[in-house]
Amino acid sequence: MLSQLLQKKHTKNFHVYDLDRSGFVEHADLERCASNLAKLRNWQPDSPDFLDLQAKFSAIWTNFWQPADINGDGKVSLEEYLKVADNSITNFSDSTVLQDTHTAKANVIFDVLDANNNGQISLSEYKQFCVAVGLTEKDAETAFAHLNHNADGYISRDEYLQSSKEFHISEDFNASGNWLYGSYE
Ligand SMILES: [Ca+2]
Numbered sequence: 001m002l003s004q005l006l007q008k009k010h011t012k013n014f015h016v017y018d019l020d021r022s023g024f025v026e027h028a029d030l031e032r033c034a035s036n037l038a039k040l041r042n043w044q045p046d047s048p049d050f051l052d053l054q055a056k057f058s059a060i061w062t063n064f065w066q067p068a069d070i071n072g073d074g075k076v077s078l079e080e081y082l083k084v085a086d087n088s089i090t091n092f093s094d095s096t097v098l099q100d101t102h103t104a105k106a107n108v109i110f111d112v113l114d115a116n117n118n119g120q121i122s123l124s125e126y127k128q129f130c131v132a133v134g135l136t137e138k139d140a141e142t143a144f145a146h147l148n149h150n151a152d153g154y155i156s157r158d159e160y161l162q163s164s165k166e167f168h169i170s171e172d173f174n175a176s177g178n179w180l181y182g183s184y185e
């Protein structure tokens with residue numbers, strides 16, 4: 001059983017990626033996320049940057065969401081997602097496969113966030129992502145303040161990987177990664 005804290009965080013994660021608020025995470029949600037971000041960045045639909053972003057979001061669906069579609073109906077329900085999350089968290093510390101999968105997912109999301117590809121996430125890059133998924137700039141500011149551990153003005157890849165892992169598996173109410181989306185309530 002997921003603890004209340006982990007259940008809240010994973011429910012938040014699910015709703016963030018259910019962009020059209022249909023109650024299911026589907027490939028179309030990830031496509032919408034890519035096109036929202038591209039619009040905010042003024043990337044044209046057939047530009048190399050847009051195609052690369054679209055490919056990354058397709059990979060996020062195929063590698064990290066589709067495996068949670070237990071009944072194979074092409075969409076992931078909250079119930080399916082929480083079941084898979086519970087199983088992953090229970091086995092996380094003993095499974096290098098689960099650890100590697102999480103790291104791969106966090107890395108590709110970092111790459112998506114890092115619009116100018118300089119290896120660091122700025123506040124404006126974080127805001128773009130949050131707005132693209134339907135969160136607010138205020139959520140982004142709250143998250144950024146917690147994730148930017150050394151307060152140098154950027155989220156480094158290491159900071160992001162650590163925060164993402166805390167968000168997904170930590171039972172600690174004080175873990176800064178709990179604030180990945182500003183609030184998990
Ligand atoms: Ca949806």
Ligand SMILES: [Ca+2]
Nearest residue numbers: 069073075076
């Ligand atoms: Ca399903």
Ligand SMILES: [Ca+2]
Nearest residue numbers: 114118120121
């Ligand atoms: Ca950057």
